[in-house]
Amino acid sequence: MRLKLAAGNWKMNGTGGDLHVLTELAQRHTHPACELLICPPATLLHRAAQAVEGAEIAVGGQDCHPQGNGAYTGDISAQMLIDAGASAVILGHSERRQYHAEADETVCAKALAAQAAGLTVIVCVGESLAQREAAETLQVIAGQIAGSVPDLASGNALVIAYEPIWAIGTGLVPDTGQIAEVHDFMRTRLQDRFGAEIGGQIRLLYGGSVKATNAEEIFAVPNVDGALVGGASLTAADFSPIVRALE
Numbered sequence: 240m241r242l243k244l245a246a247g248n249w250k251m252n253g254t255g256g257d258l259h260v261l262t263e264l265a266q267r268h269t270h271p272a273c274e275l276l277i278c279p280p281a282t283l284l285h286r287a288a289q290a291v292e293g294a295e296i297a298v299g300g301q302d303c304h305p306q307g308n309g310a311y312t313g314d315i316s317a318q319m320l321i322d323a324g325a326s327a328v329i330l331g332h333s334e335r336r337q338y339h340a341e342a343d344e345t346v347c348a349k350a351l352a353a354q355a356a357g358l359t360v361i362v363c364v365g366e367s368l369a370q371r372e373a374a375e376t377l378q379v380i381a382g383q384i385a386g387s388v389p390d391l392a393s394g395n396a397l398v399i400a401y402e403p404i405w406a407i408g409t410g411l412v413p414d415t416g417q418i419a420e421v422h423d424f425m426r427t428r429l430q431d432r433f434g435a436e437i438g439g440q441i442r443l444l445y446g447g448s449v450k451a452t453n454a455e456e457i458f459a460v461p462n463v464d465g466a467l468v469g470g471a472s473l474t475a476a477d478f479s480p481i482v483r484a485l486e
């Protein structure tokens with residue numbers, strides 16, 4: 240049984256005044272029947288971890304460096320995320336791939352470092368609109384999984400988020416048939432590569448304009464084990480109904 244996961248990606252949003260969102264979530268979900276994770280900006284990570292102490296909410300980073308330490312100005316290592324209270328990290332988000340030119344090999348190196356440090360790794364994959372229109376979606380996803388997902392010993396610490404780039408922050412959402420096609424495809428690829436047991440343990444999230452109004456429909460799709468949520472994770476009022484739809 241894969242434990243469902245509701246993960247919020249705050250991106251470059253949030254300062255100390257927004258930590259009340261975490262305490263509100265903690266009050267609303269005292270015994271969540273799914274895993275709840277919020278990934279705030281790095282500047283908030285430590286305070287976020289303190290804000291959810293004792294609650295059933297985990298906090299995570301949005302990126303990490305492949306090296307443990309060194310002369311990498313502005314970067315943050317996996318160990319540093321753990322030191323700040325993180326238990327997970329999002330890697331290879333399309334905004335990192337686009338604005339920071341992160342290739343699959345970089346994402347894979349980061350994922351290896353994060354796994355070695357003991358973090359749960361959420362690797363993001365997803366096609367552009369041009370790639371979907373050219374019927375290249377499955378080929379793109381296969382390439383990203385092959386290139387960005389490291390070899391692993393345990394499927395529990397790896398999560399893959401399917402995030403079509405054209406659905407992120409746009410209000411556009413693939414239909415459930417399109418989501419099912421990609422998630423079934425990812426499951427098959429992972430089981431082919433890692434074997435039925437480990438490949439069956441890896442959680443597959445859908446991400447891209449998930450909201451209270453579409454969450455239930457998306458979560459009913461087979462092989463959708465939860466969501467990676469951007470905009471709608473910024474307030475407890477928006478995120479809570481999504482968590483409820485997963486429970």
Ligand code: PEP
Pocket residue numbers: 248402406407408409446447448449467468469470471
């Ligand atoms: C994201 O960027 O991970 C995301 C899913 O964003 P949104 O929910 O705002 O589309």
